[in-house]
Amino acid sequence: DVKVTQSSRYLVKRTGEKVFLECVQDMDHENMFWYRQDPGLGLRLIYFSYDVKMKEKGDIPEGYSVSREKKERFSLILESASTNQTSMYLCASRKQGSGANVLTFGAGSRLTVL
Amino acid sequence: AQSVTQPDIHITVSEGASLELRCNYSYGATPYLFWYVQSPGQGLQLLLKYFSGDTLVQGIKGFEAEFKRSQSSFNLRKPSVHWSDAAEYFCAVVIPIYNQGGKLIFGQGTELSVKP
Numbered sequence: 001d002v003k004v005t006q007s008s009r010y011l012v013k014r015t016g017e018k019v020f021l022e023c024v025q026d027m028d029h030e031n032m033f034w035y036r037q038d039p040g041l042g043l044r045l046i047y048f049s050y051d052v053k054m055k056e057k058g059d060i061p062e063g064y065s066v067s068r069e070k071k072e073r074f075s076l077i078l079e080s081a082s083t084n085q086t087s088m089y090l091c092a093s094r095k096q097g098s099g100a101n102v103l104t105f106g107a108g109s110r111l112t113v114l
Numbered sequence: 115a116q117s118v119t120q121p122d123i124h125i126t127v128s129e130g131a132s133l134e135l136r137c138n139y140s141y142g143a144t145p146y147l148f149w150y151v152q153s154p155g156q157g158l159q160l161l162l163k164y165f166s167g168d169t170l171v172q173g174i175k176g177f178e179a180e181f182k183r184s185q186s187s188f189n190l191r192k193p194s195v196h197w198s199d200a201a202e203y204f205c206a207v208v209i210p211i212y213n214q215g216g217k218l219i220f221g222q223g224t225e226l227s228v229k230p
Contacts, residue, residue, distance in 0.1 A: 040222055045218070090158070
């Protein structure tokens with residue numbers, strides 16, 4: 001069973017803090033993704049990575065950065081958290097190759113920035 | 115720009131009634147299309163996908179979807195809804211990127227409520 005694990009289900013941070021959201025997958029998938037989910041907006045792609053040390057901007061990368069030092073781990077970083085980054089963050093992974101390959105999602109990390 | 119639209123933000127149906135959730139996409143070539151479901155407090159689970167062949171695809175939990183190229187639609191259907199189907203449903207399309215599998219773009223989601 002493919003597993004995507006997001007280390008924190010709930011976080012509360014203060015404005016200006018640096019925040020790390022961690023995601024680990026155990027199926028040797030090359031591709032990994034970070035989305036944020038907001039009511040009425042669906043899921044929006046923040047960053048994705050095709051392989052180790054590779055990263056690509058998604059549709060809403062502003063205010064975020066990512067790190068992919070190991071194949072199984074993809075970290076989302078908020079350098080200076082702001083209240084408009086309060087959201088649900090979803091990590092996903094996928095085997096490299098066809099666009100028909102399915103994304104497997106983690107359970108999500110709900111971040112509140114005060 | 116490529117996009118996915120789910121026109122209905124919230125739908126309520128009675129248990130046992132039929133269901134259709136609408137999805138329209140904007141993309142020039144034949145797309146890869148997906149429906150995901152998110153139950154409260156859970157991650158996203160794949161219901162079904164389409165990428166070629168028969169335009170009527172069957173998924174898990176009794177769901178099916180029909181790809182209609184002429185209408186740029188990929189509507190999700192179920193003949194008889196169960197209370198456990200209450201969840202949020204997301205339609206998605208893959209935007210291909212050469213040799214890299216592409217990125218998945220989601221619609222806004224449709225929240226389904228089921229009345230007893």
